[in-house]
Amino acid sequence: MGAPLLTARGITRTYGSFEALAPLDLAIARGERIALTGPNGAGKTTLLTILAGVQAPSGGALEWADGASPKVGWVPQSPALYPRLTTRENLRLFAGLEGATDPAATADALIARADLGDFADRRAGALSTGTMQRLNLAIALAGSPSLLLLDEPTGTLSPDQRVRLWGWMADLVRADDMALLFSTQSMDEAARNADRVLVLAQGRVLHDGPAADLDEAAFMALLESAA
Secondary structure: OOOOEEEEEEEEEEEEEEEEEEEEEEEEEEEEEEEEEEEOOHHHHHHHHHHOOHHHHHHHHEOOOOOOOOOOOEEEEOOOOOOOOOOHHHHHHHHHOOOOOOOHHHHHHHHHHOOOHHHHOEEEHHHHHHHHHHHHHHHHHHOOOOOOEEEEOOOOOOOHHHHHHHHHHHHHHHHHEEEEEEOOOHHHHHHOOOOOEEEOOOOOOOOEEEEHOOOOHHHHHHHHOOO
């Protein structure tokens, strides 16, 4: 996929004597789509929050490529927005926090890009689950990130909403040449929407390779071997 955009070298996370994430190396290239999968408690969210800068690693380092924009768009499982504000107000607020020179214009561009025009002046708390997730993703784009991190983005969506979201994600990666790393518990979702799959269990990497190399049977065999 080319030179790494972001490289994690030996990053770990411990809580007292508990090792949530064992030393881990990961290189993410621009334009690459990586699925992060594994059972509950595997360390997926821990890894994502470290890459997002939400929490610091206990050890190791993150290195951005020379000249790369070290901006990350972070989409946690629970929508990170203000439910009493409208869609437009949320986007203006977050665009301003990201340092946009014209937050109103940035908000309008994001509304158009996320197809939120019909909901622009509706309170975020009144949006459907699928529409709220699109707003959540639009907020993550407010700072023009080079890396987009999604924590189980389709967990609450219906099948048709999932198809729409992944179509949009594919378009974003192509148009902005950004990297995408998302967690999922579905190997089918990983195979359909990623170039590469990273499997974690008990904070350790079990597999890191092309999505085409790991089917459901191989995935289950990996988890059984780690149990």
